[in-house]
Amino acid sequence: MKSIGFLSFGHWTPSPHSQTRSASDFLHQSIDLSVAAEELGVDGAYFRVHHFARQAGTPFPLLAAIGARTSRIEIGTGVIDMRYENPFYSAEAAAATDLIAGERLQLGISRGSPEQVIDGWRYFGFQPAEGEDDAAMARRHTEVFLELLKGEGFARPNPRPMFPNPPGLLPLEPQSPGLRDRIWWGAGSDATAVWAAEHGMNLQSSTLKNDETGEPLHVQQRKQIEAYREAWKAAGHAREPRVSVSRSIFALVDDRDRAYFGADRASTDQFGNIDEKTRAVFGRSYAAEPDRLVEELAKDEAIAAADTLLLTIPNQLGVDYNAHVLESILTHVAPGLGWR
Structure with a gap:
């Protein structure tokens, strides 16, 4: 059995070929798709986060809106860029969202990917401390955020408060006590996966990873997952961790599918530099008839190693088509792989 969710990159564009032409379209369609996905039996609705972009x-x-409209489906991110985040505000917002959703929040956070503007986090009021780079700043923000989620008091109360205080130091409010165990780290490398395990976070591994061995993405991810689980065990955490991988998978079951994805050309991994320092591997997509998909996906070592699969969706094709994409995987592919 495998938990299956969708991951929306949340694009919108005023192009006449897009069914998601504005931010309002994206937001309302995301809510509607999450409701439809829950009705289909999908396990999770996840969203990418980018600043200075039409996402x-x-x-x-x-x-929070999705949480109020649904009752079962997990809701989450993949990922929030912690370079941009005030850990205190994020802890309050995350707890409130989790409570609205009935404790279904699965929050993916990370250092983030290359952004639309140069050092965009500076516009948000942040800068690395002396001796830090932006990645280290993101990890520092994360460590503060995780500490705040414990709900322990740390702030000295005002002796003349507007409202009566309980005794002792004060924590942030509201609190959602189980949320700390539902934080995920999007790891781009084996080292950051180990760091996530040491800090008691679940692991998200995307379709993009640092190329550390030259092997196919799914092999590198499988090794990353193994390193993560070894580090988790060594850290002595009491609970079992969760691991997700993301994939673009399309079952060709009707003429629309064949028109959109029948000539898919991204059927092999791609290697290249994403910035001046980082060489990466970008994973292949899968688009085929269901029987062939089952054969191909059975060879994906990272999917086999993960307990959660996030299906990236073409959100600009609209709610109805994306619900069809998800239903096709659940109906025609998942049973053949033992996921359902």
């Missing part, structure tokens, strides 16, 4: 910025209003 989701702060995810919490959207996640």
Whole structure:
């Protein structure tokens, strides 16, 4: 059995070929798709976060709205860029969202990917401390965020407060006590996967990873997952961790599927530099008739190693078509692989 969710990159564009032409379209369609996905039996609705782009910025209003409209499906991110985040505000917003959703929030966070503007986090009021780079700043923000989620008091109360205080130091409010165990780290390398395990976070591994061995993405991810689980065990955490991988998978079951994805040319991994320092591997997509998909996906070592699969969706093709994409995987592919 495998948990299956969708991951929306949340694009919108005023192009006449897009069914998601504005931010309002994206937000309302995301809510509608999450409701439809829950009805289909999908396990999770996840969203990418990017600043200075026609994509989701702060995810919490959207996640809270989805949480209020649904009752079972997990809601989450993949990922929030912690270079941009005030850990204190994020802890409050995340807890409130989790409570609205009935404790279904699965929050993916990370250092983030290359952004639309140069050092965009500076516009948000952040800068690395002396001796830090932006990645280290993101990890520092994360460590503060995780500490705040414990709900322990740390702030000295005002002796003349507006409202009566309980005794002792004060924590942030509201609190959602189980949320700390539902934080995920999007790891681009084996080293950051180990760091995530040491800090008691679940692991998200995307379709893009640092190329550390020259092997196919699914092999590198499988090794990353193994390193993560070894580090988790060594850290002595009491609970079992969760691991997700993301994939673009399309079952060709009707003429629309064949028109959109029948000539898919991204059927092999791609290698290249994403910035001046980082060589990466970008994973292949899968688009085929269901029987062939089952054969191909059975060879994906990372999917086999993960307990959660996030299906990236073409959100600009609209709610109805994306619900069809998800239903096709659940109906025609998942049973043949033992996922359902």
